[in-house]
Amino acid sequence: MDATWMTEPDTNVAANYDEPWKMALETYFEEAVAFFLPEAHRAIDWERGYEFLDKEFQHIVRDAEVGKRVVDKLVKVWLADGAEAWLLLHLEVQSQTDSTFAKRMFTYHYRIFDRYEREVVSVAVLGDEQSAWRPQEYHYGRWGCEMRLRFPILKLLDYAWEALEASDNPFALVVMAHRKTQETTQDAAERKNWKSRLCKSLYERGYNRQNVVELFRVLDWMMQLPEPLALAFQDDILQFEEEKKMPYMTSFERIGRQEGIQEGQQGIIHSLLKGRFGAVDEELSSIVPSLAQIWGDETVNLLLTSSREELLARFGQNILH
Incomplete structure (x- = not known):
């Protein structure tokens, strides 16, 4: 999987979206499904667990040769009725529209089905900043023959900020961090303020120490800062911990x-x-x-x-x- 690294103009503020999203999906997959796909979450038998099919997906991608990939997860889940399903969760992080995106989703979908003969559910999570870009279908046809794939899209811009703040799901914070990272591409000081605010909220949401540390890593990795502001941010967090008497990060x-x-x-x-x-x-x-x-x-x-x-x-x- 290719990493998406962005160096923003004038301020030289780096942003890494791919790796933090990968970490968050691996660590909080059930919570991700609950946040993005509540209907699917209710239908899945979580007591049976789930399995990441990274090797299978790498074979598909290597064979498909469909160009740039960002964050893709193929996961085997079991439904409440005992059936097995493969969930393809495709995360696209970009700032411009991509005319090949729907075709890429179609290619992944049919190649997984063709190779493994499994029911596949394809979902696109769009982290771009263009609200009008909403690719949801790929189709072709001629002379009465037609092929069509419709897939749901989850646009990060669509989530109301107030609802994100009120949610106790870890992925609400991931979405908030993603959006504020994009919004502060030319304002490192403002990014530092939002990074401090979001990280401090980890302590106020009732998470245990392990969840605070894991989510802190995701936010810290995504919302990168220039060295002086990074040091100021760390000092800010340590001081906050002392005030709250919650020394989670002092040895972090x-x-x-x-x-x-x-x-x-x-x-x-x-x-x-x-x-x-x-x-x-x-x-x-x-x-x-x-x-x-x-x-x-x-x-x-x-x-x-x-x-x-x-x-x-x-x-x-x-x-x-």
């Missing part, structure tokens, strides 16, 4: 500080492993320091697509083979 990795960057990477890796496998035992924990030493976008993608056995074999030493 200081992403953005040179002396703490590897510790920060280890925290992110730990969260990705937890989201991927549900628990991080001693064997998985042992490879975290090695992974931090070879940190990069490729490492994140491999973490999200490799099996446990592949990770242990590949990252069990300090060298990435």
Whole structure:
């Protein structure tokens, strides 16, 4: 999966949308379905769990050769009636319309069905800033023969801000962070203010320490700041914690500080492993320091697509083979 990195004009403020969304979807998939697709959430038997089908999807994408991908998740779920369904959740983060988007959704859909003969539900989450762009269908036909795919779209711009603030679903905060990151592309100081406000709200929503730390990582990774403002933001959070007597982040990795960057990477890796496998035992924990030493976008993608056995074999030493 390609990373979408943006360097905004004049202010030189970086923004990373892809990796934080990947982390959030891996860590809070059930909550994501509840937030975006409440009807689907009611129909899924969550007691049976779910399975990310990253390898299967990578095969499809490699064969399809349909151009740029952003964040795509293919997940196996079981319905309340016992049937199995494959849910394709496609997240498109871009600032301009894309005339090939609907065709790409169609290509993914039919290739999954053709290769695995599974019922596929395709959903598009649109994180762009153009409210009028709403691709929902791909079709072609001639002489009485017609092919058509209609798919639901979830436009982040459509969610009322007041409803997002009132929601206790973690993905409300992810959507808020996404939108405020876009809105502050040329105002680093305003982004810092919103980042502080959203991160402080984590403590006020009743989340436990683990959820606060995990969501903090997502927001911190997405809403990137220049170094001086990043340091001011971290000091702001630490002072807030002291006032609230909730020292969740005092030992948290200081992403953005040179002396703490590897510790920060280890925290992110730990969260990705937890989201991927549900628990991080001693064997998985042992490879975290090695992974931090070879940190990069490729490492994140491999973490999200490799099996446990592949990770242990590949990252069990300090060298990435």
